[in-house]
Structure formats: structure tokens, C-alpha cells
Amino acid sequence: MTGLLVGRDAESAALRGRLASPGVRPGPVVLVAGEAGAGKTTLVEDALAATATAALRGRAAGWACPAYEVLASALRPPVRGAAGPVPGVLAQIMPELGAPPAEPGPAALAAAVCSVLAGAAAAGAANGGGLALFLDDLQWADEATLSLLPALADAAADLPVTVVGCYRSDELPRGHHLRTVRALLRRNHQLAEIELGPLGDDDVARMLTVLLGAPPAPALAAVVASRSDGLPFAVEELAFALRDAGRLTGPTVPEGCVHNAHMYYLLANSAEEQHAVLAQLKEQGIGAVFHYIPLHSAPAGLRFGRAHGDMKVTDDIWSRLIRLPLWPDMTPADIERVLDAVKRALSVAPAKQKAAS
Numbered sequence: 276m277t278g279l280l281v282g283r284d285a286e287s288a289a290l291r292g293r294l295a296s297p298g299v300r301p302g303p304v305v306l307v308a309g310e311a312g313a314g315k316t317t318l319v320e321d322a323l324a325a326t327a328t329a330a331l332r333g334r335a336a337g338w339a340c341p342a343y344e345v346l347a348s349a350l351r352p353p354v355r356g357a358a359g360p361v362p363g364v365l366a367q368i369m370p371e372l373g374a375p376p377a378e379p380g381p382a383a384l385a386a387a388v389c390s391v392l393a394g395a396a397a398a399g400a401a402n403g404g405g406l407a408l409f410l411d412d413l414q415w416a417d418e419a420t421l422s423l424l425p426a427l428a429d430a431a432a433d434l435p436v437t438v439v440g441c442y443r444s445d446e447l448p449r450g451h452h453l454r455t456v457r458a459l460l461r462r463n464h465q466l467a468e469i470e471l472g473p474l475g476d477d478d479v480a481r482m483l484t485v486l487l488g489a490p491p492a493p494a495l496a497a498v499v500a501s502r503s504d505g506l507p508f509a510v511e512e513l514a515f516a517l518r519d520a521g522r523l524t525g526p527t528v529p530e531g532c533v534h535n536a537h538m539y540y541l542l543a544n545s546a547e548e549q550h551a552v553l554a555q556l557k558e559q560g561i562g563a564v565f566h567y568i569p570l571h572s573a574p575a576g577l578r579f580g581r582a583h584g585d586m587k588v589t590d591d592i593w594s595r596l597i598r599l600p601l602w603p604d605m606t607p608a609d610i611e612r613v614l615d616a617v618k619r620a621l622s623v624a625p626a627k628q629k630a631a632s
């Protein structure tokens with residue numbers, strides 16, 4: 276989110292080294308481990324950009340997916356863009372290609388995958404960099420994809436290709452299939468491992484400087500370092516909370532009541548802020564709206580209705596309310612996207628103070 280990698284010098288150098296020389300052992304697989312929010316994806320993307328390595332990306336989802344889905348999502352762009360026919364066995368991974376000739380063994384399947392990778396690597400070489408097959412969030416990957424990794428490591432050994440995987444080390448219970456695959460790759464010297472621990476206090480302070488736009492007071496840096504446990508994601512959340520304190524507030528559910536889950540809103544601290552945030556969300560493709568015009572001030576209300584009092588509270592809340600998207604099939608990824616957009620909207624829209632009334 277900052278677009279700047281803070282710290283992680285050794286880990287970054289190790290990964291960049293691997294990407295720059297794919298043939299070196301142990302390899303061609305590199306696994307980056309760390310807890311959620313430790314900065315695994317950020318580290319990999321930074322290293323890919325720094326080494327001009329082209330990447331085919333697949334990311335496992337936190338819910339059940341068809342076999343080979345992670346791999347299929349990475350391979351779809353080059354397969355769709357292929358000039359000639361692709362090996363028929365790839366249909367085992369990408370069902371949209373039709374029926375596979377017969378259920379292929381892992382070696383045949385890995386060879387077919389590598390034929391796609393070789394093509395993409397040749398295209399990448401034209402741009403002066405190698406190729407990475409980047410499979411993210413492997414703690415959620417389907418077993419078929421994980422089981423194919425050892426055969427893929429064998430088949431890719433002579434290609435200018437690095438297979439990079441990330442996984443949450445704290446979400447790998449005993450018996451998780453990735454443990455078995457990891458052990459096999461280790462035994463075959465096909466695996467380099469990078470572990471992301473907490474950031475040191477100095478790096479937390481550096482992150483805060485980037486996020487807040489100025490060096491934090493030492494006491495603030497110390498509190499954030501201790502509250503975040505050096506977890507970059509938590510540092511970011513705390514920094515945003517500090518920066519945006521009071522700009523938007525969530526719904527209040529009065530005591531003795533329960534939320535009816537019908538709508539979710541945020542309250543801006545002024546009508547100007549509401550307009551700015553709604554405009555920003557719209558720009559990001561998020562359909563957030565204000566609530567409907569209060570009935571007493573709607574055209575029909577003005578003509579046919581009458582209100583008791585000046586309805587100051589209604590007018591005030593209406594002018595500041597921002598309804599966020601909410602629907603029954605909303606996935607955690609959808610929620611994340613909306614919240615990221617709100618955070619971005621706040622960072623782009625300058626704070627507008629409540630007008631004196």
C-alpha cells in the first residue's frame with residue numbers, strides 16, 4: 276500500500292538473487308513464509324519489479340475451489356494468448372480446454388505446464404528479465420496444485436523460471452498437505468525458504484514516516500511498535516487510524532437493540548467530506564450512495580406532507596451519511612475491496628472539517 280518496501284534487506288536480497296539466477300540450487304522453488312500481514316506478497320512483488328521478472332500469478336482463495344484452480348488462474352493468460360495449440364493434457368488443469376486425452380501422470384502434466392512456462396519465459400527474456408510462476412496464499416491452495424509442485428520442480432529445473440510461493444506459517448496445521456510437499460522439496464534440494472518475522476522498531480518508525488508523511492514522535496513510534504508486534508499490516512492499520520481519526524465513524528447500535536443487517540453506513544464529519552468520499556469511491560468503481568432524501572424535503576413531501584419541527588437532526592445525518600455496498604453473497608474479498616477503497620478515498624480526499632453552523 277505504501278509502494279515502498281521498508282527493511283527486509285536480507286530477505287529481499289535473497290529473493291532477488293533467486294529470481295536473477297533461476298538455475299541455482301536449492302531451487303527452482305522459493306517459499307516465502309510468515310503470518311498474515313507480514314508482507315509476503317509485498318516482498319515478492321517488490322522483488323519481481325526490481326529484477327524486471329515477468330510473472331504469471333495465481334492466488335488461492337480462502338474457500339473451496341476446483342482442483343488445480345490456483346495453477347489454472349496463473350496459466351490462463353499465456354494459454355489464451357498462445358499462437359499455436361497447447362498440449363491436450365493441460366485440460367486436466369484448465370477444464371475449459373475440453374476433456375484431457377486420459378488422466379495424465381504428474382510428470383506429463385508438469386511437462387505440459389513447463390511448455391507454457393517456457394513460452395512465457397521466452398517472451399519475458401525479450402524484455403530483459405526471467406519468469407516467475409507466483410502462487411500466493413498457498414495455505415489455501417487445492418491439494419492437486421500442491422501435489423504437482425515436486426514434479427513441476429523437476430520439470431522446470433532447466434528453464435529460466437522460478438516458482439515462488441507464499442504461505443501463512445500460522446495457518447499450516449499438522450497434516451496440511453503443504454507440509455508434506457515442503458518436506459519433499461527440501462529433501463530434493465529444490466527449495467529455498469524465506470521467513471518473514473516481525474519488523475524491528477526502527478523499521479516500524481520508518482513505515483510510520485512514510486505513511487504519515489513525517490517522522491513520528493519517539494513515544495508514538497514506540498507505542499505503535501509494541502501494539503503492532505512489528506507486523507506491517509498492523510502498523511498500517513494503526514497509522515491510518517491515527518491519520519483518519521474522527522473523519523468517518525461507524526454505525527451506533529443502541530443498547531438493547533440488534534443491527535438488522537439491512538444496511539451498513541459510515542458518517543462523515545461534514546457534508547463536504549461525504550461528497551468527497553462518495554466521489555472518490557465512485558472513481559474506484561464502488562457503488563456507495565447517500566441515503567434517500569429525507570421525506571420532509573423530497574418534492575412530494577414538500578407538496579403533500581408536513582413536518583413537526585425543523586428536522587435538524589435528520590438533515591444533518593442525511594448530509595453526512597455514506598451507505599456502503601452490502602448484499603447477501605458478499606465475499607470477504609468483496610468486503611476487503613470496499614474497505615480498501617474507503618481507506619484510499621480518505622487518503623486522496625483531503626480532510627474537510629465540519630462547517631461552523
Ligand SMILES: Nc1ncnc2c1ncn2[C@@H]1O[C@H](COP(=O)(O)OP(=O)(O)O)[C@@H](O)[C@H]1O
Nearest residue numbers: 276277280281311312313314315316317507508
Ligand atoms: N516491508 C514493508 N514495508 C512497507 N510496507 C509493508 C511492508 N510489508 C508489508 N507492508 C504493507 O503491509 C500490508 C500487508 O502486507 P502484505 O504483503 O499484503 O502481507 P501478507 O502477504 O504477508 O499477508 C500491505 O498493505 C503492505 O503494503
Ligand SMILES: [Mg+2]
Nearest residue numbers: 315316317411
Ligand atoms: Mg499476501
